[in-house]
Amino acid sequence: MSDLFKVTIDGQTVEVAPGTSILNAARSIGGEIVPPAMCYYSKLKGSGGKCRTCLVEVSKGSEKDPRPMPKLVASCSTPIMDGMEVKNITSPRVLEARKGVVEFLLINHPLDCPVCDQAGECHLQDLSYEHGAARSRYEEERRTYDRIDIGDKIQLHMNRCILCYRCVFTADQITNDRKHGILFRGDKAEISTYIENVIENDFSGNVIDVCPVGALTDKTFRFKSRVWFVKPMNAHRSCTSCSGKVALWMSGDEVYRVTARKDTYGEVEEFICNTCRFDKKKASDWIIEGPRKIERTSVISLNKYEKGVKVEAPKKIGYGNTL
Amino acid sequence: MQLTNRSKVVVQKEMSFMEKLYIPAILGGMKITMSHFFKKKATIQYPEQKREFSFVYRGKHILKRDEKGRENCTACGLCAVSCPAEAITIVADERQKGEEHLYREEKYAKVYEINMLRCIFCGLCEEACPKDAIYLTEELVPAQYNRNDFIYGKDKLVQPLGTSAHPKTYKPYKK
Numbered sequence: 126m127s128d129l130f131k132v133t134i135d136g137q138t139v140e141v142a143p144g145t146s147i148l149n150a151a152r153s154i155g156g157e158i159v160p161p162a163m164c165y166y167s168k169l170k171g172s173g174g175k176c177r178t179c180l181v182e183v184s185k186g187s188e189k190d191p192r193p194m195p196k197l198v199a200s201c202s203t204p205i206m207d208g209m210e211v212k213n214i215t216s217p218r219v220l221e222a223r224k225g226v227v228e229f230l231l232i233n234h235p236l237d238c239p240v241c242d243q244a245g246e247c248h249l250q251d252l253s254y255e256h257g258a259a260r261s262r263y264e265e266e267r268r269t270y271d272r273i274d275i276g277d278k279i280q281l282h283m284n285r286c287i288l289c290y291r292c293v294f295t296a297d298q299i300t301n302d303r304k305h306g307i308l309f310r311g312d313k314a315e316i317s318t319y320i321e322n323v324i325e326n327d328f329s330g331n332v333i334d335v336c337p338v339g340a341l342t343d344k345t346f347r348f349k350s351r352v353w354f355v356k357p358m359n360a361h362r363s364c365t366s367c368s369g370k371v372a373l374w375m376s377g378d379e380v381y382r383v384t385a386r387k388d389t390y391g392e393v394e395e396f397i398c399n400t401c402r403f404d405k406k407k408a409s410d411w412i413i414e415g416p417r418k419i420e421r422t423s424v425i426s427l428n429k430y431e432k433g434v435k436v437e438a439p440k441k442i443g444y445g446n447t448l
Numbered sequence: 449m450q451l452t453n454r455s456k457v458v459v460q461k462e463m464s465f466m467e468k469l470y471i472p473a474i475l476g477g478m479k480i481t482m483s484h485f486f487k488k489k490a491t492i493q494y495p496e497q498k499r500e501f502s503f504v505y506r507g508k509h510i511l512k513r514d515e516k517g518r519e520n521c522t523a524c525g526l527c528a529v530s531c532p533a534e535a536i537t538i539v540a541d542e543r544q545k546g547e548e549h550l551y552r553e554e555k556y557a558k559v560y561e562i563n564m565l566r567c568i569f570c571g572l573c574e575e576a577c578p579k580d581a582i583y584l585t586e587e588l589v590p591a592q593y594n595r596n597d598f599i600y601g602k603d604k605l606v607q608p609l610g611t612s613a614h615p616k617t618y619k620p621y622k623k
Contacts, residue, residue, distance in 0.1 A: 237553075238524070238578075239522045239524030239526070239553070239555075239578050239579055240522055240524070240553050240554060240555045244524070347542065348523075348540045348541065348542050348555050349540075350525075350540075351524070351525035351529070353525070353529050354525060354528070354529070424529070427529050
């Protein structure tokens, strides 16, 4: 037990291995004290530290050096120290800073949620709903780009991009040759392919799943439906290139789209190949296991009769009717 | 036990000679009838005359166009998901090149149907709409002979081209 570090986050103490980031320590506790993360992705090496939404206050550096850290730190890239005390939602400084970060992220965001296919499962939507201000103070012109087709299956809307670099890391680490990346610097930076190069790789479709916003979307699902009209189902098939475990988004017997299964933090559990994602759009291609659990607060659970909350019918009916 | 003091004891007594004539009772009834000829009428001649509607009356829906005549609706589906009666069906489509004068956004509703038999005219679709596209007007939804005729498509819902914000068909009482 001595090689575990003790860290207290919002008054809850947990023991984790040295080298764990504050964010992962918070995730091991779970609940509402977990800082939101737009760019950090536990399955991608090197991700994190870009969006600044996971800022937390360190009110006590460690057992040996109890001084607080002077500034808010990014919890996804700050390792814990023994005896560290972290404040997330209990710190008004953090909440204020996060509100500012959301405002910055939304500066160039077109807010075209009614058109965007990501609406309803968009992390930026959730983030700004929970942490942001109700109105935008931004009056200047937003940067705009044309839509780019990356291949015939992936659509890039650079307007919506928040430059989290997740897709670049995915292409770098999951696929074996990367054809797109970030061009230019600062607020001119954009995700781009090298001279409209087509990404042709068996796992390239995963950039759609890792994108926290609607910048990279599935062209085969484009404007087909809204995520809250389709029902996510767990399904699998035997696939030679990937695990074949996916989430099917169905309405009736029709498969609208195929995505990887995502966990509570919106991260892909297992990356899936493009054949599963784009080509198997028939219910007969899959072995359907059953409906996925939808969070009650999610818009996806609306108008669906199974909301994850089971109400037991009373066993006894009438007075004194003991069975 | 007596719950109120308005109860009357029923007695079946023999009618008197005057009551058996019935004429005074008939005349009394006629008097009431005649007096109504000269009172203000409770009914109106409906199709020619119309009653004044409440300012917040919610009737038939309209899908608005903007000042350039383009359809506001972008088929985001928020009206359909907010609808407690599940009366709205939308199929979206992508705007093609050359259709910019028809639809305001790059996505539009190819099919927009409201089942007026299901609709409870609660106005939540109007409340949910982020694009200012759907409004409930003062128009009534008329009776029909077939159930199919109650499913209003875009032909019946979209504001006709060239019409402006006429108070009878368009009433933005929100602002």
